[in-house]
Amino acid sequence: MKKTTKALAVFSMLGSWMAGTQALAEPFKVGVCYDLSKAYTFATPQVSQAALDLAKLINMQGGIGGEPVEVIVRDHGNEPQRGIECYSKLSREGVFVFDTLSTPVSLAVLPRAMEDENILMQSLVGRGDAVDGTVFDWVYPIGPTYWGQAANDVAYIKQLHDGDMSDVKVGFVYFDYPFGQEPIEILKTLAEKEGFELQLYPVPLPGSDQASVWSKVRRENPDHVIVWMLGGAHVVASKEMKRNGIPMEKYISVNWLNEVDIANIGNEAAIGIKRGTNVVGGQDVALRQEIMTELYDKGQGSGPLEKTQDVFYNTGLAMYSIVFEAARKAVENEGLPITAKSYKAGLESLEGYDANGLMAPVTVTAKDHGGGGKTRIEMWDGKAWVPQTDWISEYTDVVWEVVKKSSSTYQQ
Structure with missing residues (x-):
């Protein structure tokens, strides 16, 4: 059996992948309904490419519990009605985990996902008060609002x-x-x-x-x-x-400031600029390096190499590491097949999960669907992003007061 590399140890967090010789079952599907053509194209190509790459790497190792994973990417053009159509079509095809990476589309899909008891992931977009799991029980904006x-x-x-x-x-x-x-x-x-x-x-x-x-x-x-x-x-x-x-x-x-923006400002001119982030920038990330070795060095990447070289690609790896780790937890806790309910329980069992140092650690509970809201400040030094703080989550009492005030007004 091929020796597991250090970087692939990240998948001890995503789970113990079954041996490649084991027959794979029906795939666990994730619906990625993104704006790939209009307003969010500064980030969506990198994030969706990361999702596809991570799925390939997982399947190379035998899937999750012997079940392959499939990322289905569709374009909604940041149009709510097209987002609803994407959600509805994929729902009919057995998808119950969705992401939109668009606030207008997320707002449109949210009440449908709640009614259908499907999982709506909405990291970094959508309703900030959806971190309140006592109200938005099928919505998971994991990461900082x-x-x-x-x-x-x-x-x-x-x-x-x-x-x-x-x-x-x-x-x-x-x-x-x-x-x-x-x-x-x-x-x-x-x-x-x-x-x-x-x-x-x-x-x-x-x-x-x-x-x-x-x-x-x-x-x-x-x-x-x-x-x-x-x-x-x-x-x-x-x-x-x-x-x-x-x-x-x-x-x-x-957080929406990346290496492309820095290059356009100028590496020297940008010295001193800061950003808040919940994801580690740069290319010296174990999971990214493993993907380079296993996919891109062999000509099997899901898109252009240059799209992997900024923080938004790392953001995609972080987001979908969470998606697939929850699936692993679901199998570990309740076995196959993964259902919406077992997947929901898997999400709510994430504790201190950071994808091997890729992102701020998240702990998701039935009450807190945001995972704790930790970020850190980084400063551009002309060559790289330098952390100025540890991962922090401050003024949580103030933030949750606003969350509760807002979520209390939601009516489905």
Whole structure:
């Protein structure tokens, strides 16, 4: 039998794969209904490619409990109705675990998944209050909500000021639509709690015109700027910051900032920029290296090699490591076949799971479907992302107060 490499030890977390000679049963299917053509294409190709690669690697080792896994990728173009059609079609084909990686589509699919008792994964998108498993019992936004991310950013800033934010000014630059607006309530609550001044700077979509925003930032001179934008808008922001003489060190981005954005800003020009993340960046990740050896070096990768070289590919590996680890737990706990109920129990038995150091550890329970909401701040040093904090989850009481207030208004 082929010797297991160190990197493949990650699959002791995903499970003990059956010997390759064992006959495989019916596949465990995951419905990946993504926007591959419109708004989210800065991330969806990398994430879906990672999902396909991970499924291939698992199947090379015999599947989960002898059952192969299958990732079915479809394009919904960020259109809710097309997302519903994707969900409905795959449901009829026996799929009961879905991901949309789109807030509009996730919002549209959510009530159907709840009614059908299917699993809706919605890491990094969708309703922030869906972490409340007592209300959203079939929805799993595993990873940090935008509320939790913003709270952790404030905790980092507080750390920089030795615990006293009374004279600190924090700017919030954000896309002026729901994605960007979501952290505002948390930031206002924390500003009152910690005594810092919060300055709001809305950016009109698509983010190509930010001149007036950064001129205002220059005049008002916040000590730190938390930024909730996507893709090319980060590049525009960096240019406006340079024009206005604003130090890059002030910039703390939402998790949607990757190596492509850094390259477009310029490796040297981006020095000092920070981001909050729940996934380790870079290529020195055990699971990624194993995929390179077992798939890409043999010409069996699921897409272009260059798509594997930024944090969004690692994000996909993290998301689908969770998906497949829950399936392994389901088989371990209740055997085959995997059902929606046994899979749900598998998710809720994840404890301290970090995919061998790939991501912040998550512990999912029946009450907390987010897994704890840990992130860390990383800073670009010109060559790589350097952690500035440990994995943290701060102000959880404040975050959960907002979660409960919001989830209490949900009516199916």
